[in-house]
Amino acid sequence: MNPLTERKIILITRETRxxxxxxxxxxxxxxxxxxxxxxxxxxxxxxEDDNYKSSIKSAEAVLSRMGRLQILHRKYIPNFVFGEDxxxxxxGQDGLVANTLKYLERQPVVGVxxxxxxxxxxxxxxxxxxxxxxxxxxxxxxxxxxxxxMAKAELSDGQIMYAVNxxxxxxxxxxxxxxxxxxxxxxxxxxxxxxxxxxxxGSTGWLKSILAGxxxxxxxxxxxxxxxxxxxxxSWDDRHLHFSVREPFPSRRTSTSVVFGKITEDSPMKLxxxxxxxxxxxxxxxxxxxxxFNSGMTATITVAEKCGHLVI
Numbered sequence: 001m002n003p004l005t006e007r008k009i010i011l012i013t014r015e016t017r018x019x020x021x022x023x024x025x026x027x028x029x030x031x032x033x034x035x036x037x038x039x040x041x042x043x044x045x046x047x048e049d050d051n052y053k054s055s056i057k058s059a060e061a062v063l064s065r066m067g068r069l070q071i072l073h074r075k076y077i078p079n080f081v082f083g084e085d086x087x088x089x090x091x092g093q094d095g096l097v098a099n100t101l102k103y104l105e106r107q108p109v110v111g112v113x114x115x116x117x118x119x120x121x122x123x124x125x126x127x128x129x130x131x132x133x134x135x136x137x138x139x140x141x142x143x144x145x146x147x148x149x150m151a152k153a154e155l156s157d158g159q160i161m162y163a164v165n166x167x168x169x170x171x172x173x174x175x176x177x178x179x180x181x182x183x184x185x186x187x188x189x190x191x192x193x194x195x196x197x198x199x200x201x202g203s204t205g206w207l208k209s210i211l212a213g214x215x216x217x218x219x220x221x222x223x224x225x226x227x228x229x230x231x232x233x234x235s236w237d238d239r240h241l242h243f244s245v246r247e248p249f250p251s252r253r254t255s256t257s258v259v260f261g262k263i264t265e266d267s268p269m270k271l272x273x274x275x276x277x278x279x280x281x282x283x284x285x286x287x288x289x290x291x292x293f294n295s296g297m298t299a300t301i302t303v304a305e306k307c308g309h310l311v312i
Contacts (some may be wrong), residue, residue, distance in 0.1 A: 008083055009063050012090040012100050013056055014074045018049035036101055040059055048118065052092075053129050062131045066139070068186055077103050078289060085190055089131070096286060097123040097253035098284050099149060099163040099203075101308035108138055108145060110311045120287030123312055124231055147237045148308035151197050151263075153281050156298040161293050163283030164308055167301065169271060170194020171278050176249065178274035183243075188255040189274070193246035197263065200238035206285075210244050212302055231310055236310075239303055241266045268302035298301075 021031035091112040113124035151163040170177035198207035245259040279293035
């Protein structure tokens with residue numbers, strides 16, 4: 001059989017800001033009234049929505065001629081069962097690619113930038129017009145693949161969460177997170193705003209902002225150099241993670257000596273929750289999709305055994 005008809009192509013989409021506004025205010029006109037009443041420009045929401053949905057329509061027309069096509073909204077990804085031979089096409093923003101990769105195994109992902117003037121597209125190397133050439137090559141395994149290292153959090157009850165950019169471990173609300181941390185043979189109790197664990201891909205995101213803030217406050221040259229070094233030397237396939245404790249508080253019962261470092265496959269980080277409630281672990285900024293991390297629960301944070309496969 002023709003290989004173009006043997007593998008299913010799944011097109012991942014998301015809602016636009018305009019969609020969110022219409023959901024919130026029931027109609028487009030009411031959403032427009034609200035935005036313009038605040039003095040903002042509603043036309044930008046319309047342009048963004050038109051460009052995105054036009055890109056989806058064009059991508060659908062191209063992909064449907066190449067094989068079985070299924071369109072999947074991002075809200076269904078966590079519970080969707082992907083076939084091992086599926087080809088995944090993500091059209092949206094970088095975050096949509098990241099949040100798709102962590103639910104896959106070895107399926108190739110093609111990132112499509114629907115609006116070059118709006119999105120940087122680090123994980124979106126292609127445009128819709130490229131699909132006609134790219135997909136046939138992907139279907140016969142003739143495109144290069146970039147491996148993307150992930151982080152993994154595994155709880156003592158067996159629950160697992162993966163992250164493409166970063167993990168957050170801490171309290172759900174703006175209160176101090178209490179836990180015991182163990183890494184490289186050192187154990188201490190913490191009271192902090194939580195821990196960020198970053199992959200090589202995520203090193204230019206949340207971790208970068210934490211390091212920049214810490215360097216600016218302390219005005220210490222060596223701290224600034226650490227942050228720049230991580231950003232400049234990190235690769236997407238690095239088999240290690242970096243962690244940073246946010247705003248650690250020193251007291252009689254809590255310490256601040258283990259606040260930054262590296263996590264490897266041979267040196268994972270272990271955490272014991274001391275939070276009576278509202279303790280969470282979530283990944284890649286999706287707070288709604290979280291693991292509860294409350295008193296007595298332990299978490300092992302390490303480099304994931306699987307990685308993402310991004311077509312380049």
